[in-house]
Amino acid sequence: xxxPTLRSLARELGLSRTTxxxxxxxxxxxxxxxxxxxxxxxxxxxxxxxxLTGAVMSQLRRSRGQQFxxxxxxxxxxxxxxxxxxxRYNESLAAGIAARANDLGFKVERFIVGPNGVKLGRLDTIxxxxxxxxxxxxxxxxxxxxxxxxxxxxxxVYADYFIDHPPLHCVCSDHYRSMVALxxxxxxxxxxxxxxxxxxxxxxxxxxxxxxxxxxxxxYLPGITEVPALQxxxxxxxxxxxxxxxxxxxxxxxxxxxxxxxxxxxxxxxPKSHGFVCLNSLRTAxxxxxxxxxxxxxxxxxxxxxxxxxLHNEFGVPEQPSLTTIPAKLIDGPTLRPMGTPKAKAPANAxx
Amino acid sequence: xxxPTLRSLARELGLSRTTxxxxxxxxxxxxxxxxxxxxxxxxxxxxxxxxLTGAVMSQLRRSRGQQFxxxxxxxxxxxxxxxxxxxRYNESLAAGIAARANDLGFKVERFIVGPNGVKLGRLDTIxxxxxxxxxxxxxxxxxxxxxxxxxxxxxxVYADYFIDHPPLHCVCSDHYRSMVALxxxxxxxxxxxxxxxxxxxxxxxxxxxxxxxxxxxxxYLPGITEVPALQxxxxxxxxxxxxxxxxxxxxxxxxxxxxxxxxxxxxxxxPKSHGFVCLNSLRTAxxxxxxxxxxxxxxxxxxxxxxxxxLHNEFGVPEQPSLTTIPAKLIDGPTLRPMGTPKAKAPANAxx
DNA sequence: CGAAATTCCCTGACGGTCCGAATTCATTCG
DNA sequence: CGAATGAATTCGGACCGTCAGGGAATTTCG
Numbered sequence: 001x002x003x004p005t006l007r008s009l010a011r012e013l014g015l016s017r018t019t020x021x022x023x024x025x026x027x028x029x030x031x032x033x034x035x036x037x038x039x040x041x042x043x044x045x046x047x048x049x050x051x052l053t054g055a056v057m058s059q060l061r062r063s064r065g066q067q068f069x070x071x072x073x074x075x076x077x078x079x080x081x082x083x084x085x086x087x088r089y090n091e092s093l094a095a096g097i098a099a100r101a102n103d104l105g106f107k108v109e110r111f112i113v114g115p116n117g118v119k120l121g122r123l124d125t126i127x128x129x130x131x132x133x134x135x136x137x138x139x140x141x142x143x144x145x146x147x148x149x150x151x152x153x154x155x156x157v158y159a160d161y162f163i164d165h166p167p168l169h170c171v172c173s174d175h176y177r178s179m180v181a182l183x184x185x186x187x188x189x190x191x192x193x194x195x196x197x198x199x200x201x202x203x204x205x206x207x208x209x210x211x212x213x214x215x216x217x218x219x220y221l222p223g224i225t226e227v228p229a230l231q232x233x234x235x236x237x238x239x240x241x242x243x244x245x246x247x248x249x250x251x252x253x254x255x256x257x258x259x260x261x262x263x264x265x266x267x268x269x270x271p272k273s274h275g276f277v278c279l280n281s282l283r284t285a286x287x288x289x290x291x292x293x294x295x296x297x298x299x300x301x302x303x304x305x306x307x308x309x310x311l312h313n314e315f316g317v318p319e320q321p322s323l324t325t326i327p328a329k330l331i332d333g334p335t336l337r338p339m340g341t342p343k344a345k346a347p348a349n350a351x352x
Numbered sequence: 353x354x355x356p357t358l359r360s361l362a363r364e365l366g367l368s369r370t371t372x373x374x375x376x377x378x379x380x381x382x383x384x385x386x387x388x389x390x391x392x393x394x395x396x397x398x399x400x401x402x403x404l405t406g407a408v409m410s411q412l413r414r415s416r417g418q419q420f421x422x423x424x425x426x427x428x429x430x431x432x433x434x435x436x437x438x439x440r441y442n443e444s445l446a447a448g449i450a451a452r453a454n455d456l457g458f459k460v461e462r463f464i465v466g467p468n469g470v471k472l473g474r475l476d477t478i479x480x481x482x483x484x485x486x487x488x489x490x491x492x493x494x495x496x497x498x499x500x501x502x503x504x505x506x507x508x509v510y511a512d513y514f515i516d517h518p519p520l521h522c523v524c525s526d527h528y529r530s531m532v533a534l535x536x537x538x539x540x541x542x543x544x545x546x547x548x549x550x551x552x553x554x555x556x557x558x559x560x561x562x563x564x565x566x567x568x569x570x571x572y573l574p575g576i577t578e579v580p581a582l583q584x585x586x587x588x589x590x591x592x593x594x595x596x597x598x599x600x601x602x603x604x605x606x607x608x609x610x611x612x613x614x615x616x617x618x619x620x621x622x623p624k625s626h627g628f629v630c631l632n633s634l635r636t637a638x639x640x641x642x643x644x645x646x647x648x649x650x651x652x653x654x655x656x657x658x659x660x661x662x663l664h665n666e667f668g669v670p671e672q673p674s675l676t677t678i679p680a681k682l683i684d685g686p687t688l689r690p691m692g693t694p695k696a697k698a699p700a701n702a703x704x
Numbered sequence: 705c706g707a708a709a710t711t712c713c714c715t716g717a718c719g720g721t722c723c724g725a726a727t728t729c730a731t732t733c734g
Numbered sequence: 735c736g737a738a739t740g741a742a743t744t745c746g747g748a749c750c751g752t753c754a755g756g757g758a759a760t761t762t763c764g
Contacts, residue, residue, distance in 0.1 A: 211571075
């Protein structure tokens with residue numbers, strides 16, 4: 001059975017398509033009794049109005065091709081003061097979202113939930129009155145709870161690993177794969193004692209994907225000397241220096257570029273004697289090799305997903321949430337030996 | 353002067369509205385020269401295509417058609433004889449694909465590439481003559497190369513972790529997350545010496561995500577006694593038994609249910625003294641706890657992605673491939689202690 | 705040279721909206 | 735009492751950009 005349309009439904013009821021349209025939108029032009037009859041029949045026939053279609057038609061009809069844009073809400077949940085890095089990360093995501101949304105005929109509006117923004121209940125009414133149905137949630141500290149929103153009205157994507165309240169589709173960088181690719185690259189450049197330092201909280205929210213990949217690859221890349229990862233609550237100069245001197249990694253990976261100074265203070269020459277890679281290019285000033293998490297692309301993909309769902313009239317919490325990931329990319333820099341550089345010590349009896 | 357519309361512009365140029373529409377979207381139905389002329393005129397007149405309007409219209413036109421909207425090709429690349437498990441896995445995926453595709457008005461057809469099927473070049477012509485544009489590639493052993501196909505005609509998804517020739521969107525189970533969830537569950541049930549055995553080849557194609565998660569979580573779950581993973585080229589009774597006796601894990605995870613027999617032969621009682629979880633429910637006969645990789649859901653999601661791209665006229669290799677994953681689910685079974693069972697040894701001085 | 709394939713463009717139909725016109729029915733006024 | 739006014743409802747026309755199918759003109763091939 002083909003999906004019912006306004007016209008087919010009108011024929012069945014012996015009314016005109018116009019009356020149906022007006023009735024379903026609750027126009028005062030139509031008698032209340034007729035409205036009720038039409039709505040009941042529509043429900044019985046399984047007719048579903050696509051609000052986006054309606055909006056487009058309306059604007060089209062009214063204003064002669066004047067550029068009409070749909071609206072996406074980009075929502076930030078800010079419970080505590082943000083770090084400057086967190087701000088950069090979210091801005092970069094938002095820029096990617098805005099760019100892709102614009103290509104697809106949407107504009108974005110930012111909302112902030114929390115002490116310095118609106119309450120969740122207030123957001124719900126704002127979105128409702130503005131007719132906004134597509135939401136993109138920027139990563140929040142901890143595990144946010146948005147189950148209060150009237151989800152039957154919205155379709156949404158969370159730009160982080162997972163969210164349980166409610167369980168939504170997520171879009172995030174593929175940290176595991178990125179670490180794997182990074183280690184392969186470093187290995188190809190001749191590094192054999194890769195070291196990883198990290199604040200536990202950063203990796204914990206990723207379910208330790210950075211370290212998980214690091215541990216597994218240390219085992220399976222040929223010729224590696226294992227260096228235990230430095231995982232601490234807070235990375236300080238003292239703990240780093242102690243670790244660095246004790247295990248002497250030939251390349252260091254971590255989030256904080258300041259570690260380069262600490263390494264130099266230990267006598268390391270970058271890139272001659274040691275290498276360094278920052279695990280997030282947004283934390284650097286461009287003066288070292290770094291991992292680009294492709295936040296712009298992530299935002300773009302998030303926008304695509306939400307807009308696709310809007311066009312297909314899919315609202316509410318998905319039956320089965322999925323996670324969409326994009327691998328990161330290494331940005332080369334002056335803190336790494338280039339490819340093909342002879343290793344510090346040429347292997348005596350190399351055996352591939 | 354009011355904003356120009358497709359129709360007004362068409363009148364000026366002496367063309368039909370359809371030709372304008374096709375030209376502006378770059379359809380191959382219109383001569384290149386005409387396209388250029390139209391585009392120039394549109395620019396001069398200040399006509400701007402509204403992508404949202406176009407998308408909505410397209411959606412509307414298509415959905416109105418009969419329920420049959422096209423055919424998806426499900427393609428298997430079989431270079432070597434398949435294992436019976438491999439067959440089950442692919443069949444389960446295919447079933448999920450077919451079900452979801454059917455809901456969305458698509459039919460599926462199976463194709464086999466390889467010694468017992470068609471050559472790649474032949475497949476290309478078959479797909480072309482049949483007018484099939486949406487492809488879903490089932491997992492292949494190794495890293496298949498499909499770059500020969502005329503990709504500008506197709507839109508595709510690969511049902512595995514990654515493919516480089518060409519780089520396509522992929523859909524796969526989230527093995528890392530699944531292992532994390534499994535270890536948390538086992539921990540909650542009181543197990544403290546989880547053990548993992550695996551054939552290297554199985555984990556290698558997943559970039560060691562099973563073991564990566566295992567290694568990381570062993571470090572961070574409280575009260576765990578670490579048991580080294582048994583990673584071997586081929587799991588035999590001898591190697592398993594030696595490992596099992598030496599480290600005495602209190603719960604064993606692995607792909608091969610036969611290990612239960614080997615454990616029993618060592619004196620283990622399931623579930624009383626030891627637990628067992630099979631890492632892929634398709635390998636079991638339903639007689640043990642197992643991880644359900646949700647192949648049906650994966651197939652469904654793959655179908656959704658391809659159909660979404662078809663409906664949006666997105667063909668060719670994506671600009672940036674992404675990976676979509678779905679977490680697995682533990683199927684409880686008689687080889688695990690239920691929740692809340694007192695541990696074998698109550699901790700003397702428990703400290704949460 | 706005739707038949708078949710290809711290239712290129714057009715007509716017709718479509719869904720949901722807005723606006724003006726048409727229809728019905730009650731009320732008011734000459 | 736008949737006609738005019740007005741309010742309450744419903745309908746028809748026109749419109750947006752798209753898609754499916756058709757047809758004329760050109761090229762290719764037997």
